[in-house]
Amino acid sequence: MPVLVKSLGVGVDREACIRWLARDPIHHLMLLGDLYPPLISVSEIYVATDEGQIVGVGSLFRGFSTPSVIITEDNPTVQNALLTKMSRRLESEWITLSTCTSSSVLCQFGNRIYSHIELQMLLHEPIPTPVKPARLIQREEFNSLNQFYNEHRVEAWTPLMFEMGPFYGVWHDGQLITAAGIHFVTPFIAQIGNVFSHPRFRGQGYATAATAGVMNHLRGMGIQIISLFVVAENAPAIRIYERLGFVKERELIFAHNVSTGSLRNETFSAVNPNH
Amino acid sequence: MKPSVQSILITESQIEKRVHELGKQISKDYDKSDLVLICVLKGAILFFADLIRTLAVPARYEFVQLASYHNDTKSSGVQMIQGLYQDLFRADVLIVEDIVDTGMTLDFLLNHIESFEPTSVKVCSLLDKPDRREVPVTIDYLGFKIPNSFVVGYGLDFAQHYRNLPYIGVLDGDSVALGS
Numbered sequence: 001m002p003v004l005v006k007s008l009g010v011g012v013d014r015e016a017c018i019r020w021l022a023r024d025p026i027h028h029l030m031l032l033g034d035l036y037p038p039l040i041s042v043s044e045i046y047v048a049t050d051e052g053q054i055v056g057v058g059s060l061f062r063g064f065s066t067p068s069v070i071i072t073e074d075n076p077t078v079q080n081a082l083l084t085k086m087s088r089r090l091e092s093e094w095i096t097l098s099t100c101t102s103s104s105v106l107c108q109f110g111n112r113i114y115s116h117i118e119l120q121m122l123l124h125e126p127i128p129t130p131v132k133p134a135r136l137i138q139r140e141e142f143n144s145l146n147q148f149y150n151e152h153r154v155e156a157w158t159p160l161m162f163e164m165g166p167f168y169g170v171w172h173d174g175q176l177i178t179a180a181g182i183h184f185v186t187p188f189i190a191q192i193g194n195v196f197s198h199p200r201f202r203g204q205g206y207a208t209a210a211t212a213g214v215m216n217h218l219r220g221m222g223i224q225i226i227s228l229f230v231v232a233e234n235a236p237a238i239r240i241y242e243r244l245g246f247v248k249e250r251e252l253i254f255a256h257n258v259s260t261g262s263l264r265n266e267t268f269s270a271v272n273p274n275h
Numbered sequence: 276m277k278p279s280v281q282s283i284l285i286t287e288s289q290i291e292k293r294v295h296e297l298g299k300q301i302s303k304d305y306d307k308s309d310l311v312l313i314c315v316l317k318g319a320i321l322f323f324a325d326l327i328r329t330l331a332v333p334a335r336y337e338f339v340q341l342a343s344y345h346n347d348t349k350s351s352g353v354q355m356i357q358g359l360y361q362d363l364f365r366a367d368v369l370i371v372e373d374i375v376d377t378g379m380t381l382d383f384l385l386n387h388i389e390s391f392e393p394t395s396v397k398v399c400s401l402l403d404k405p406d407r408r409e410v411p412v413t414i415d416y417l418g419f420k421i422p423n424s425f426v427v428g429y430g431l432d433f434a435q436h437y438r439n440l441p442y443i444g445v446l447d448g449d450s451v452a453l454g455s
Contacts, residue, residue, distance in 0.1 A: 007391055010392050040360075042357075044387065062358070062387060063354065064352075065344040065352040091383075
């Protein structure tokens, strides 16, 4: 029986999808994150089934200015089916994070214009680290956080993430100079992210303190698995995370692609001034 | 200096009359439908609020917010700031926009909504600025076709100002060009 791909909500239950992905939360973390509010509100979830059983899941996340494509890793046939369905909805450019194996399947659907290696790291034994001078960023301070990330073009940030979990920050003369937070939090796994220090204040332990704050907060919430991604060449950041108790888990390829001929090929060249 | 409103393009009473006409037509067309109206924030908020009060058919409501990005490369994207929570499968979706000009954000939204496999997707827009169109889109219910001027009021803004004006006004062109 051929693999069928449907949108979530078209005869596929979200809970069933979560249960299937949660069998392996470490490898399915991005897809799990997209299935929880508020990220699910800006995601298109596609589910592959074979004889009624779920065999794969894909997500087209629209919370970034360039859409992000994530698919489950196991089976090239399933991956092809998912990508064929999803490709009809893709604009000319899209980003993805995948294993080396999946990367070859993804290459059939887009020409890679940029790539780098990312490391997934997992928190094993947390190493006690002072959180001060970092502290939890309050709701009324959201605008400062949003402005800080936007000014410094922190790429994997969308304001929706603030709704999902803790963000910690360090201030200097009333200005936010370091922030760390999450990409998403689910009952199975949380992803630390958006860790950024103003260039003038690096090397002073602020990012370590803010990340420790987020890490402790997530553990206090009862989250069992805490993960993060870091650019493999970013040795200073990797050292920070190792000092906090994170251990390298696996390598992934981040790629920025331009759609091939089978995809929609529209280009956007202007901003609507009235919106 | 904040630019001034040079002239009134569409008066409050013209808007009110047209909104009622649109509401009547939509009510007729969507009788016995599972209608979901999607308000595109922030600009459509006043039009949406007035329109739904003229409808004689039951409907569900959703709110989305989109941002357009323009960069140095040929391509730029649309980002969803606030998205959809309701299941649109087999629903009759009506997108309510304040204005359609390039068609770029509307095309993005239509594409996204189609992924939920609704029965139908139509567009209701208060204003249409066809001279600026870059992506072809169909407007099923249109309030007014307007020339290529910078308009504000009744939800439309300039730097987040003027949304509260009860009419559609044209901003002073020189001021807008100078970004004042």
